[in-house]
Amino acid sequence: MFDFLITPFAWLLRELYLFTGNYGLAIILFALVTKILLLYFSARGKRGMMQTQRIQPKQQALAKQYEKDKTKYQQELQKLYQAEGVSMTGGCLWTLLPFPLIIALYGVIREPLKHMLGMTAEMVEQLKTFFTDTLHLDISGLNEGFQQLGLSDLLHKHFDEVQAAFPDWSLININYNFLGLNLTQTPTLGFNWLIIIPILSCASAFLSMWLTMKFNKSAGIQQAAGQNKFMMLLSPAMSLWFSFILPALMGVYWIAQGLIGVVQDYFLTKHFAKVFAEEDAKKAEFEARKKAAEEAMKEELRQRRAESVADKKKKRKPGQTIYKMQKKPKPKN
Secondary structure, three states: OHHHHHHHHHHHHHHHHHHHOOHHHHHHHHHHHHHHHOHHHHHHHHHHHHHHHHOHHHHHHHHHHOOOOHHHHHHHHHHHHHHHOOOOOOOHHHHOOOHHHHHHHHHHHHOHHHHOOOOOHHHHHHHHHHHHHHOOOOOOOOOHHHHHHHHHHHHHHOHHHHHHHOOOOOOOOOOOEEOOEEOOOOOOOOOOHHHHHHHHHHHHHHHHHHHHHHHHHHOOOOOOHHHHHHHHHHHHHHHHHHHHHOOHHHHHHHHHHHHHHHHHHHHHHHHHHHHHHHHHHHHHHHHHHHHHHHHHHHHHHHHHHHHHHHHHHHHOOOOOOOOOOOOOOOOOO
């Protein structure tokens, strides 16, 4: 099942690398292309979240009104969501859809010999034997979880020897160096250039959250202060942690998709703010027309009653008194 999910993304990353000849640039373009492919789902998620945030004042009023009756609060809240056309799940469902993409990319990065080069398990074992027995290389220090990534890097460094030893293999010489950094390595604390990746990943996540909140505020959408602080800390912290436990390739991807996401979020927020403003204007116009129609109907009824009273006065004879008939009280037993 996972191979079926991974295959199309592995093909995309392979083609982007063949087009650019630079793995880091291919990762950045991969983030851009996948953002475009998932734009529909991102738009649905953004609309749902903005709708949920727009009705928060009404939701808070209901929570205060039915503070002691949670059952009644849930019933009224559901009515509010239905009246406003908002899904109870908001934009959460749509925002979860990119996670399979991250899993697929993780699979491609973890096993590039299998997914990028199309090597079988037997071919991988032959390559390992060639490195140890023929080239006398020590591969014991390769990360167990990302051994194929390390082997792929060794393949790049000894590509001519491998190609000469296995002429029947159709191989791609993947260069993992990007801006002087070896993206197959995992960043560590200390003085090394790879530490730039976690720092930029954390900074881009913080920038993304901060700008998103600014965009929402400019669109007239307010979030709870506690929720803002939580997200401002959680997203950068997760980016920083993952950047230190995974190869730098994933860090480059997170930086790219975060910055691209900021641009995407800006235009989506601007678009839906305009859409909601138009919907509010139409709703206000409809309510104004409805109120005007009700007032006109009331005025027409008032005039009819006035005309009816006037007609009765005209038909009344001079000195005639009109008595209202009263029910005869029932005799008491």
